[in-house]
Amino acid sequence: MNATNITRYQIPIANDAWHRFRTIGLTPLDCEQFKCSPYDGGIGASEIGNLLGLTKKYRPCPAEVFHYKVGTAMPSQIANRAMLRGKILEPIVKDIWSLYNGEDDAWVPVMEDYREGDRATRDMLSIRKATKRNAYFVNGDFPWLFSSLDYFAEKNTAGILDGKIHTEGFPVEVKTINQNYAKLWEAGCPPYHVCQLNQEMICTNSNYGEIAVLFPDDFSFRIFPFYRDEELCQRIIDYSKEWWGKVLESREAKKQMDKFYQLGQMEKGEEMQAIIDSNEPEPDDGEAYLAYIKERFQPGAIESIEGEIPLYYETLEYKLAAEISGLLDDKQRGIKNRILKILETSGAQKIDFGGMGKITFNADKNGNRTLRVDTKPLMPLQDRADKEYLKIDFNLK
Secondary structure (H helix, E strand, O other): OOOOOEEEEOOOOOOHHHHHHHOOOOOHHHHHHHOOOOOOOOEEOOOHHHHOOOOOOOOOOHHHHHHHHHOOOOOOOOOOHHHHHHHHHHHHHHHHHHHOOOOOOOOHHHHHHHHHOOHHHHHHHOOOOEEEOOOEEEEOOOOOEEEEOOEEEOOOEEOOOOOOEEOOOOEEEEEEOOHHHHHHHOOOOOHHHHHHHHHHHHHHOOOEEEEEEEOOOOOOEEEEEEEOOHHHHHHHHHHHHHHHHHHHHHHHHHHHHHHHHHOOOHHHHHHHHHHHHHHOOOOOOOHHHHHHHHHHOOOOOOOOOOOOHHHHHHHHHHHHHHHHHHHHHHHHHHHHHHHHHHHHHHOOOEEEOHHHEEEEEEEOOOOOEEEEEEEOOOOOHHHHHHHHHHOOOOOOO
């Protein structure tokens, strides 16, 4: 790591200050206790993909993150199964990374000896080494961005991509994923995680990084190596700077709002609330935002409001989209039923198209069968879907 202009905040994980760092920033007492520089909070590497709209399924959504940073809401600190799985399996994945030489199962015969061996044995078996970094890293050139690294490869470590020696080391991001999420990785590393790794490179002045992934279904292991993408990094910097500016403006408005409400100056307090509302990210089309806004809704004293014409036309578009969605569901279900009929007639559990993919109808441990269509399109389906979507005339005025 090129330490020039890099600040390392060594704060114990799960400490209250650790969580404050991620949201509203450190208090003077935090800085005194941990002997660190002041920090007003920022955007983490694990959050940037959400803000750029690269994942809309998983919370927190951008609006939720915004309120965490402003201080108008606080994230849950209760561990869930996914967090626990990562915490338990992360050291194992790092150990596999240390033994991995680019050949799929070369690490398997030596893994047990490595895990049970003493330090000398581990040093002998390791191909590469990385250390845990329980700290936040901030690049002084972009102080509103921070990263908490999983591991950092030691100096003069060779990259798995081309064997090039990286004299200052590089970030190593570890992923332990569930079976449903594993499907997203078949086409390569999801863009969300590419953004995360590039922000880690920004925060550590690195030009290379790796993402190590353990797949749960067959316990297979892969490393996704990346050189720093300067165009993507600039996009992260520019977008996050503007986004963070709205957070800072809203924080100041919140201070004023709280003061006005305490003084009973309700109208001025509402003016400050309007500033916060105007800076809140707009609703997107993601499942995460839908879950968030439904959870946030609380019935007020006003039972009904007057509808405006632009919203009326949007409701017609909503109903049209629902009709189209229903037709597409019927289309998909009809094809599925025909596939199942072919399988039922033949008694087979798989239809093989050779290099063009396959269809399977296998049972899980409980005897439940799931149809999986893993055929490879001759052209990207997303491109085709985008073209077909643009043909729909949603103008119902």
